Amino acid sequence: MLVLQRWSSARGPVARGVYCALRAFEGGSGPPNPRVILDGNPWTPAGALSSTGISFPRLSRSFAAAGTQGVPYDQLAVGVPKESFEGERRVALTPAGVAALKKAGFKEVLVESGAGAAANFSDADYEAAGAVMGSTGDAFGRDIVLKIRPPHEASEVPLLQQGARLISFLHPAQNKGLVDALAQKRVSALAMDCIPRTISRAQTFDALSSMANIAGYRAVIEAANHFGRFFTGQITAAGRVPPAKMLVIGGGVAGLSAIGTAKNMGAVVRVFDTRAAVAEQAKSLGAEFLTVNIEESGEGGGGYAKEMSKEFIEAEMKLFAEQAKDVDIIITTALIPGKRAPVLIKNHMVESMKPGSVTVDLAAEQGGNVETTVPGKVVQAGGVTCIGYTDLPSRLPTQSSTLFSNNISKFLLSMGPFTGHKGQFCIDHADEARLRRTGDAGGQAAGGRGVADLPAREDSMRVLAAMFNSMLGSQQQESEEEGSV
Numbered sequence: 001m002l003v004l005q006r007w008s009s010a011r012g013p014v015a016r017g018v019y020c021a022l023r024a025f026e027g028g029s030g031p032p033n034p035r036v037i038l039d040g041n042p043w044t045p046a047g048a049l050s051s052t053g054i055s056f057p058r059l060s061r062s063f064a065a066a067g068t069q070g071v072p073y074d075q076l077a078v079g080v081p082k083e084s085f086e087g088e089r090r091v092a093l094t095p096a097g098v099a100a101l102k103k104a105g106f107k108e109v110l111v112e113s114g115a116g117a118a119a120n121f122s123d124a125d126y127e128a129a130g131a132v133m134g135s136t137g138d139a140f141g142r143d144i145v146l147k148i149r150p151p152h153e154a155s156e157v158p159l160l161q162q163g164a165r166l167i168s169f170l171h172p173a174q175n176k177g178l179v180d181a182l183a184q185k186r187v188s189a190l191a192m193d194c195i196p197r198t199i200s201r202a203q204t205f206d207a208l209s210s211m212a213n214i215a216g217y218r219a220v221i222e223a224a225n226h227f228g229r230f231f232t233g234q235i236t237a238a239g240r241v242p243p244a245k246m247l248v249i250g251g252g253v254a255g256l257s258a259i260g261t262a263k264n265m266g267a268v269v270r271v272f273d274t275r276a277a278v279a280e281q282a283k284s285l286g287a288e289f290l291t292v293n294i295e296e297s298g299e300g301g302g303g304y305a306k307e308m309s310k311e312f313i314e315a316e317m318k319l320f321a322e323q324a325k326d327v328d329i330i331i332t333t334a335l336i337p338g339k340r341a342p343v344l345i346k347n348h349m350v351e352s353m354k355p356g357s358v359t360v361d362l363a364a365e366q367g368g369n370v371e372t373t374v375p376g377k378v379v380q381a382g383g384v385t386c387i388g389y390t391d392l393p394s395r396l397p398t399q400s401s402t403l404f405s406n407n408i409s410k411f412l413l414s415m416g417p418f419t420g421h422k423g424q425f426c427i428d429h430a431d432e433a434r435l436r437r438t439g440d441a442g443g444q445a446a447g448g449r450g451v452a453d454l455p456a457r458e459d460s461m462r463v464l465a466a467m468f469n470s471m472l473g474s475q476q477q478e479s480e481e482e483g484s485v
C-alpha cells in the first residue's frame with residue numbers, strides 16, 4: 001500500500017525525499033511502490049523523512065496530547081465519482097458498500113448520479129442504501145473520495161478539496177505527473193495497487209488480486225467466444241468431439257482463475273510457471289504442470305516472480321514452440337513486478353498454431369507476452385485470433401464493482417485509531433514501538449528477497465508493511481480484548 005502525503009511537516013518540506021524515492025522506481029510497473037510521507041496534519045501524526053525518503057513517524061503534539069484520535073465518521077462525507085475513463089463500466093462503491101459506510105456512521109455518502117449505471121446499480125438503488133446523489137463536482141468535493149482508476153490529472157484533480165483523502169488505484173511509478181498534482185493539492189492518497197499481497201490480514205483489501213481473478217475468468221470467456229468449437233469433449237451421434245487444449249503461461253492469481261474456469265468448461269489445461277509453488281496449485285485444479293530441464297527458482301518474494309536467466313527463457317520458449325503446434329488456446333499472464341512483460345510467444349509460434357486458435361494476452365498493458373498482441377484490440381494473425389484487451393475486469397462490471405467495493409470499503413473502515421474511540425478515521429502511526437517492532441517481520445512478508453536488489457524499495461516496503469501490521473495488529477488486539485470481556 002502506498003500512503004502519499006506531501007506538504008510541509010514541522011521539519012520543513014518533505015517533497016525532496018518523495019521524489020528521490022519516486023525516481024528510484026521510475027519506469028517500473030506493477031505492484032508495491034514505495035512512498036510514505038507523513039505530515040503533521042490533523043488526520044495523521046507528524047512524520048519525518050530519512051535519507052531513503054522514508055522513516056518512522058513521530059507523534060504530532062496534537063495526537064500525543066489527545067491520545068490517538070482521528071476524525072469522527074459523523075463529521076466526514078465520502079464521495080464516489082463516476083469513472084470517467086473511456087469505456088470504464090465499474091464503480092468504486094456499490095449500494096451495499098454505501099450501506100456499510102452509512103451503518104458505520106459516516107455523515108454522508110455522495111454518489112455521482114449515474115455512477116453505477118453501467119454496472120447495473122441504479123441511482124434508486126443507491127438512494128435506498130442511504131446515499132445522496134450529486135454531480136461530478138459534488139463527488140470529488142467530499143472529504144474522502146473513493147475511485148477505481150486514478151483521477152485524471154487535468155480534469156479531476158482540480159475538483160478535489162485541498163487536503164482531501166483519495167483512495168483508488170494510482171500506479172504511482174507510472175503516474176509521476178499525477179502524484180505531483182495530488183501533492184500540490186495536499187491530497188493524501190492511498191494506492192489500492194500498493195497493498196502488499198502476502199500480508200494475509202490485508203488480503204481483504206487486495207483489489208489487484210480481485211481484479212486479476214476476474215480478468216483470468218473473463219480471458220477464458222473471451223477465448224471461448226472467439227473459438228469455433230466446444231471446450232469440453234463429447235461423444236455425439238454425429239461423431240466424437242475432442243476437448244479443446246489450452247496452455248496457460250503464468251499461474252498467478254489470473255492464471256489460476258483461468259485454469260479453474262477452463263477446467264470447469266471441460267478443456268484440457270496445461271500450465272507453465274517459473275515458480276515451483278504454482279505446480280501444486282495448478283494440479284489441484286486439474287491442470288497438467290509443464291517443466292523444462294533447467295533448475296532455477298523463479299520465486300521473487302512477496303508472491304511475485306523474479307526475472308529468469310537467458311538460458312531458462314530460451315528453454316521455456318522452446319517448450320512453448322512445441323506446445324503452440326498442439327494447443328488450441330494460449331492464455332498468457334506472465335508478469336514480473338516493475339519490468340516489461342517478457343515476450344514468450346513469438347510471431348512464428350503464433351503462425352504455427354492451428355487455424356481457428358486463439359491467444360489471450362493478459363499482459364498486453366505491460367507490453368504483452370505474445371508478439372502479435374495489439375493492446376486493447378482483437379487482431380487476426382494468419383488464422384489465429386489474438387486478444388489484447390486491457391479492460392477485462394470492466395467487461396464484468398457488476399462482479400468487479402462488487403469485489404472492488406468490498407475491498408475499498410473494508411480498507412477505509414480498517415483505518416482509524418485502535419485505542420480510545422471507535423468510529424473515527426485516521427491513518428494511525430501512533431504506536432512507534434509497535435512500528436519498530438513489527439518492521440522487520442513486515443518487511444519480509446511484504447517483499448523479502450524479491451525487493452532486496454532495490455534497497456530503497458525494501459526499506460519503504462518494510463515501513464508500509466509495518467503500518468499494515470500496526471493497523472491490523474491493533475485491530476486484532478482490540479477484538480481479542482473485546483472477546484475476553
Ligand SMILES: NC(=O)c1ccc[n+]([C@@H]2O[C@H](COP(=O)([O-])OP(=O)(O)OC[C@H]3O[C@@H](n4cnc5c(N)ncnc54)[C@H](O)[C@@H]3O)[C@@H](O)[C@H]2O)c1
Nearest residue numbers: 212215250252253254273274305334335362363390391392
Ligand atoms: N488485461 C486485463 O484486463 C488485466 C486485468 C487484470 C490483470 N491483468 C494482468 O494480468 C497479469 C497477471 O496478473 P496476476 O495478478 O495474476 O500476476 P501474478 O504475479 O499473480 O502472476 C504472474 C505469474 O507469471 C509468472 N511468470 C513470470 N515470468 C514468467 C515466465 N517467464 N514464464 C512463465 N511464468 C512467468 C509468475 O511466476 C506469476 O505466477 C498481469 O500482467 C496483470 O497486469 C490484466
